[in-house]
Amino acid sequence: MTDETTTPSLTLDDVRAAAARIEGAVHRTPVVRSRTLDRLVGAEVHLKCENLQRIGAFKFRGAYNWLVQLTPEQRQRGVVACSSGNHAQAVALAAREFGTSAVIVMPADAPTAKLDATAGYGAEIVTYDRYTENREAIGEKIAADRGLTLIPPYDHPRTIAGQGTAALELLEETGELDALLVPVGGGGLAAGCATVAKSLHPGMRVLGVEPEAGDDTARSLAAGERVGVEVPRTIADALTATTPGAVTFAINQRLLDGVLVVGDDELRTAMRFALERLKMLVEPGGAAGLAALLADRVDPLPARVGVIISGGNIGLERFMEVMGE
Numbered sequence: 424m425t426d427e428t429t430t431p432s433l434t435l436d437d438v439r440a441a442a443a444r445i446e447g448a449v450h451r452t453p454v455v456r457s458r459t460l461d462r463l464v465g466a467e468v469h470l471k472c473e474n475l476q477r478i479g480a481f482k483f484r485g486a487y488n489w490l491v492q493l494t495p496e497q498r499q500r501g502v503v504a505c506s507s508g509n510h511a512q513a514v515a516l517a518a519r520e521f522g523t524s525a526v527i528v529m530p531a532d533a534p535t536a537k538l539d540a541t542a543g544y545g546a547e548i549v550t551y552d553r554y555t556e557n558r559e560a561i562g563e564k565i566a567a568d569r570g571l572t573l574i575p576p577y578d579h580p581r582t583i584a585g586q587g588t589a590a591l592e593l594l595e596e597t598g599e600l601d602a603l604l605v606p607v608g609g610g611g612l613a614a615g616c617a618t619v620a621k622s623l624h625p626g627m628r629v630l631g632v633e634p635e636a637g638d639d640t641a642r643s644l645a646a647g648e649r650v651g652v653e654v655p656r657t658i659a660d661a662l663t664a665t666t667p668g669a670v671t672f673a674i675n676q677r678l679l680d681g682v683l684v685v686g687d688d689e690l691r692t693a694m695r696f697a698l699e700r701l702k703m704l705v706e707p708g709g710a711a712g713l714a715a716l717l718a719d720r721v722d723p724l725p726a727r728v729g730v731i732i733s734g735g736n737i738g739l740e741r742f743m744e745v746m747g748e
Contacts, residue, residue: 433580433674435622438591438615441488441584448487448520452476452589454596459700464716467727469600471593474705474735478512478540480661481589481612481733482576486513488585489574490521498523503571505529505558507660508537509734510576515544526571528562534660536738553663554654577611578668587615593729599624601725604712606733607631607640607682608662610671616731617678628725631675631682632711634659634690640667640675641682658687658745661708661734683721685714691746693717697732707745709734 455470473481490502501524504514511527518525525546529538530553542548551561566573575582589612590603603620605613610631617629633641637655643666651666667675685693690707693714697705705713712730715721721728737745 433583433587433614433618435619437580437584438587438619441484441581442588442591444491445484445487445585445588448491449484449588450476451592454593455701455703457701460696464724466716466724468716469593469597469727469729470701470713471589471729471731472703473589473731473733474703474709478509478516479734479736480509480513480709481586481731482509482513483516484588485577485582485585485611486510486517486574487520489581490517490523492581493521493572497572500570500572501525502574503528503562503565503569504574504576505562506576507553507663508533508541509661509736511541511546512537512544512736514574515541515546519545526565526569528558528565530558534736534738534741536741537736540736577609577664578670580670583611583615583618583671583674585615586612587619589731590616590619593731594619594623597727597729600627600727600729602628602630602721603729603731604630604632604683604715604721605731606662606708606711607633608708609664610640610667610675612731612733613679614671614674617675621678628680629678630715630721631679632715633682633684634662634708634711635684635686637663637665638682638684639665640672641684643667643672644676644679644682657707658748659690659708659711661706662711683715685711685718685720687748689714689718694742695746703732704735704737704742705732706734706737
């Protein structure tokens with residue numbers, strides 16, 4: 424790559440290199456099967472459980488892939504990141520692992536469990552109003568003022584390559600699948616997973632899944648260019664990007680076979696199923712792919728399908744609140 428920050432190219436070798444860098448630092452999360460789920464949806468389903476990843480979400484993969492590539496001087500100065508919660512925790516923990524400091528820009532209304540966990544990893548938290556302020560501008564100013572390295576949550580090849588290692592592990596275990604369902608926020612996980620899936624098995628369908636209120640990637644694919652939406656009001660706080668990333672959209676526009684949308688009630692159904700039948704706690708955004716399957720959104724239905732369960736960071740009070748709405 425000639426310019427990582429603007430060039431949207433990413434290869435399977437980039438993801439494999441990321442896998443080698445993060446090996447031993449990240450969990451190789453389990454792939455779970457359920458005969459009940461298979462029977463309900465009429466397909467053989469393989470769930471890649473990133474809710475069991477360190478910090479409770481796939482984001483640790485990309486964050487660690489970033490920190491491990493910083494120079495000693497950059498690490499000494501510290502890092503800054505902007506996130507509603509999962510990337511925040513990932514960067515905070517990765518920074519602690521490398522003995523450096525992290526400043527995290529988080530919305531003031533981020534889930535308490537995510538705020539507390541981020542602080543617990545030793546990060547300095549700067550809050551903002553997600554409906555009136557621009558987090559990227561805040562993060563960039565902090566980086567400039569303090570000489571910190573800004574770690575993008577999704578729109579950078581280092582981040583995307585790290586996230587793609589989830590699909591690399593899944594397909595190493597399952598072999599070729601007919602389709603792969605991936606939650607879409609800013610698009611980094613989808614871009615990384617699609618790069619892996621299409622490189623290894625060109626005939627595989629790769630489908631993103633977004634909340635109905637935050638369907639910026641679906642709209643952008645339909646328009647042929649990046650378009651924005653209002654700040655999504657959805658229970659899926661991890662999937663509230665308002666515009667796809669430039670790098671991620673360029674990759675997803677080329678590789679995704681489509682983007683499905685699910686409503687909050689369908690996310691609740693998937694969360695309840697995961698807890699009651701799979702014995703797994705899954706946050707709303709993490710349940711997006713499972714929700715699409717349970718709601719019969721995938722047409723035609725693949726015989727063998729993989730689903731990235733992207734995160735499980737939700738506290739008990741928030742879980743009860745979400746389920747009771």
